[in-house]
Amino acid sequence: xxDSTTLDIRQITGRMVLDGASHVGRLSFFVLxxxxxxxxxxxxxxxxxxxxxxxxxxxxxxxxxxSAFAGAVTALQTGYQFTGSIPYYVVGTLVVSSIxxxxxxxxxxxxxxxxxxxxxxxxxGTMRVTEQIDALESLGRSPASHLVIPRVLAGLIMIPALTVxxxxxxxxxxxxxxxxxxxVTDADFIYGAQYYxxxxxxxxxxxxxxxxxxxxxxxxxxxxxxxxQGAEGVGRxxxxxxVTSSVLILMLDTVLSRLLLNQ
Amino acid sequence: MIELRGVVKRFxxxxxxxxxDFEVREGETVALMGPSGCGKSVLLKHIIGLIHPDEGTIVVxxxxxxxxxxKELSELRSRIGYVFQNGALxxxxxxxxxxxxxxxxxxxxxxxxxxxxxxxxxIRLVNLPADTIDKFPxxxxxxxxxxxxIARAIAGSxxxxxxxxxxxxxDPVNADIIDDLVQRLDDExxxxxxxxxxxxxxxxxxxDRLALLSDGKIVIQxxxxxxxxxxxxxxxxxxxxxxxxxxxxx
Numbered sequence: 382x383x384d385s386t387t388l389d390i391r392q393i394t395g396r397m398v399l400d401g402a403s404h405v406g407r408l409s410f411f412v413l414x415x416x417x418x419x420x421x422x423x424x425x426x427x428x429x430x431x432x433x434x435x436x437x438x439x440x441x442x443x444x445x446x447x448s449a450f451a452g453a454v455t456a457l458q459t460g461y462q463f464t465g466s467i468p469y470y471v472v473g474t475l476v477v478s479s480i481x482x483x484x485x486x487x488x489x490x491x492x493x494x495x496x497x498x499x500x501x502x503x504x505x506g507t508m509r510v511t512e513q514i515d516a517l518e519s520l521g522r523s524p525a526s527h528l529v530i531p532r533v534l535a536g537l538i539m540i541p542a543l544t545v546x547x548x549x550x551x552x553x554x555x556x557x558x559x560x561x562x563x564x565v566t567d568a569d570f571i572y573g574a575q576y577y578x579x580x581x582x583x584x585x586x587x588x589x590x591x592x593x594x595x596x597x598x599x600x601x602x603x604x605x606x607x608x609x610q611g612a613e614g615v616g617r618x619x620x621x622x623x624v625t626s627s628v629l630i631l632m633l634d635t636v637l638s639r640l641l642l643n644q
Numbered sequence: 645m646i647e648l649r650g651v652v653k654r655f656x657x658x659x660x661x662x663x664x665d666f667e668v669r670e671g672e673t674v675a676l677m678g679p680s681g682c683g684k685s686v687l688l689k690h691i692i693g694l695i696h697p698d699e700g701t702i703v704v705x706x707x708x709x710x711x712x713x714x715k716e717l718s719e720l721r722s723r724i725g726y727v728f729q730n731g732a733l734x735x736x737x738x739x740x741x742x743x744x745x746x747x748x749x750x751x752x753x754x755x756x757x758x759x760x761x762x763x764x765x766x767i768r769l770v771n772l773p774a775d776t777i778d779k780f781p782x783x784x785x786x787x788x789x790x791x792x793x794i795a796r797a798i799a800g801s802x803x804x805x806x807x808x809x810x811x812x813x814x815d816p817v818n819a820d821i822i823d824d825l826v827q828r829l830d831d832e833x834x835x836x837x838x839x840x841x842x843x844x845x846x847x848x849x850x851x852d853r854l855a856l857l858s859d860g861k862i863v864i865q866x867x868x869x870x871x872x873x874x875x876x877x878x879x880x881x882x883x884x885x886x887x888x889x890x891x892x893x894x
Contacts, residue, residue, distance in 0.1 A: 417714075508734075516732035519692050520800070521721035521748050 411603050415533065418525035425530040432535035437543065440496055444489050444543050445550040451484045452476065452551030453558040460563045469565045473573025476555035481586045482642075485548035487634055490593035493540055494626040498601035501532055502622035505605025506615035514606070529606070533598040540594035541587045548586060589637050596629040645670055646691055646804065646838065651700035653686060660686050662860030664700070673830050673837040674865075675847035677882065678857035684840040685729065685808050687857065691838065692724055692806065693717050705803065722748035725797030725835075727807040731789035733781040739792050740777040743767070746799030766795040769832070770825060787818040791825070798829060805829070807839040811846050819846060826850050844883060856882060 418425065459475045505528060508514050517524045552574075559565050604622035608614045646668040653661040660683040668674045678684050689695040690702055693709045702709040707720055725746070733742050743763045747753045752762070767776060770791040781789055790810055797805060810826060811819035823846045830837050830850075841847050847854055848868050855865040858878045864871065871879065 511730065512728045512732040513734055515689070515694050516726070516728055516734075516796075517745075518694060519721055519724070519726035519728075520745055520796075521718040522745065523718075 407607065408599075408603055411529075411606065412599065414523070414525040415529050418523050418530050421523065421526040424523075424526040425534070428527065428531035429534045432531045433539050436493075436497055436535055436539040440493060440539075440543060441546070443496065444492060444547050447488055447492055448480070448485060448547035448551040449554035451488055452480055452553070452555035455479050455484065455551070456555035456559040457562060460559055460565075464563065468569075468573075469563060470569040470573030470576065472559050472563065472565055473556075473570035474577045475573075476559065476570075477552055477574040478577065478582070480551035480555065481548050481582050483634075485551055486544045486586050486589040486593060487630065489544045489547045490540065490590065490597065490630045491627055493536075493543070493594075494597045494601075494623055494630060497536060497540075498597045498622050498626045499619050501598065501601040502605040502608075502619045503615055505529075505602055506608035506618040509606060509608040510611050510614060524606075529602045532602055533595070536594045536598035537591060540597065541590040544586060544590035548583075585637075585641050588641065589634065592633050592637060593630050596633060597626045600626040600629065645703070645705070646836070647701075647703040648687070648690065649701045649703075651687070651690060651697045651702065653683070653690070653695065653697050659860055661690075661697070664857070664860070664862055666855060666862050666865065668836055668838055670836055671834060672852040673826070673839065673850060675839045675841055675851035675854045676857060677840075677842060677844065677847055677854060679882070680842060682857050683860060684842075684857055688726075688806050688808055688838065688840050692721060692726055722800055723802055724804045724806060725800065725802035727790070727793050727797045727805065727810055729809045729812060730786075731781065731793035733789055733792055733796070735781055738778055738780050739767075739784075739795075742781070742792060743777070743796045743799050746796035748800035762799060763795075766799050769798065769829065770795045771821070787814055787821070790814070790822060794822075794825065794829070798833065798835075801833075803835060805833075805835045805837040807837065807841075809840055809842070811841065811843050819843060822846075823850050858882075 456472060456476050459472050463471060505514070508528070514524050514528070517527055556567075556570050559570065560567070601622040604618040604625070608618040646666075648664055648666040651661050651664040651666075652659070664687060666676070666687065676684050676687065686695060690697055691704060691709070693702075693712070696710065704720060705723060707716070709717070709720070712720060733739075734745070737745075740763055743766055744753065744759055746766075747759060747762060752758050763777060764774065767774060772788060772791050772795070776784070776788065776792070781792070784792065794807075794810070807826060811822050814822065826837070826839060827850050829835065839847065839850060848871075851868070853865065853867055854871045856863045856871075856879055863878050864874055864876055866874075872883070874880070
């Protein structure tokens with residue numbers, strides 16, 4: 382019994398390692414295909430503009446809404462914890478730093494992993510199972526330049542842009558919330574915001590958003606592209622794309638904090 | 645000419661093609677028949693390089709498909725029109741844009757006057773109304789989608805046409821219309837065609853030669869007369885269901 386259990390664990394581990402290696406290999410070829418397709422600018426440029434508009438216009442409201450709530454909650458909890466113990470202007474410092482360094486980019490990325498990542502994986506997965514991707518290939522056209530590059534580049538442009546807007550929305554909302562419940566003046570808040578402000582923080586926020594955008598778009602396109610077995614497969618690809626890119630976002634968040642902040 | 649020699653394809657432990665030898669001569673129409681799930685579509689996808697064989701060689705237009713580089717394969721594909729089973733039309737594009745993608749010559753693809761003329765011609769060839777070009781695939785019936793798929797396949801003036809079950813899922817009247825269309829296109833355009841089908845009656849109407857794929861191998865490949873006269877058990881079994889059909893009587 383013990384032997385068979387050991388064997389099972391070995392088999393499962395072995396299969397997982399092989400599956401992982403296979404995904405890494407296929408993902409590398411997928412990215413290589415994308416890089417090759419970059420030369421076909423006249424194919425991907427118009428499609429990229431459409432995708433960028435779809436991401437921006439379609440996600441703006443939800444991104445602003447969620448970051449506004451995040452900013453308000455951060456401000457209110459900071460006020461609750463520090464009232465009477467430290468100067469009120471520190472609330473401005475904490476709200477701005479929390480939003481720009483962490484909440485803005487991470488929350489935006491997680492929302493978009495659900496919204497954009499799921500959409501890309503489902504769209505490409507459906508195209509795969511209905512042979513639309515095969516049809517493109519059969520016409521001698523590159524699926525990378527027609528389908529993948531426009532989506533990835535649109536994400537790389539729009540997700541950082543949405544993150545900047547989410548940061549502004551979160552800060553404004555935090556500012557208004559803290560003014561509503563604490564005796565903090567505009568001058569206090571601005572003083573606190575500026576006191577520990579480093580321009581690098583804004584760059585860090587955008588750089589993180591750029592990496593998150595890459596993980597959302599590439600993973601979801603890759604999952605969609607490798608969909609198998611009909612509607613069930615599309616569902617599986619979509620779930621896997623969202624879960625994988627969400628986990629990757631949190632991993633990248635940790636790695637980038639270490640690399641870019643703790644020098 | 646299309647020539648497959650000793651083609652073997654496995655999916656996991658399942659052997660789908662087990663040493664297939666198959667050939668299509670210039671200008672002829674060959675119907676590839678066989679029961680559902682026997683690997684007909686898989687074989688067709690090998691011809692255009694969408695699936696790679698585990699063993700064997702595939703030669704199309706004098707070129708070994710397996711040895712072609714990316715660009716050469718793309719060039720070869722531009723000489724082959726592929727009609728997918730369910731049309732495989734792009735949902736997000738209207739019929740005009742779908743058919744336009746079939747124009748594989750980039751200079752012609754960019755020339756809007758040429759594109760408009762060519763698309764109108766292809767739409768006429770497949771007997772669709774001219775106003776179909778503005779519609780999206782979701783607004784078309786199954787038969788119309790298949791015909792748009794054919795229009796897209798012929799838009800690039802291909803030398804070879806590969807049809808994957810062009811009449812499956814259609815009622816007999818629409819199936820006959822598609823069969824007539826295939827025959828007419830072969831006559832008018834002079835292309836070399838392979839038609840995968842399990843519609844025996846349609847295959848006998850359209851094809852110059854027929855082949856039967858069963859258990860991963862080509863059981864027989866010959867003219868309709870040779871096919872009818874075959875004593876092979878699998879051929880008899882496959883044809884039996886259509887024996888009463890007058891168009892099929894020996």
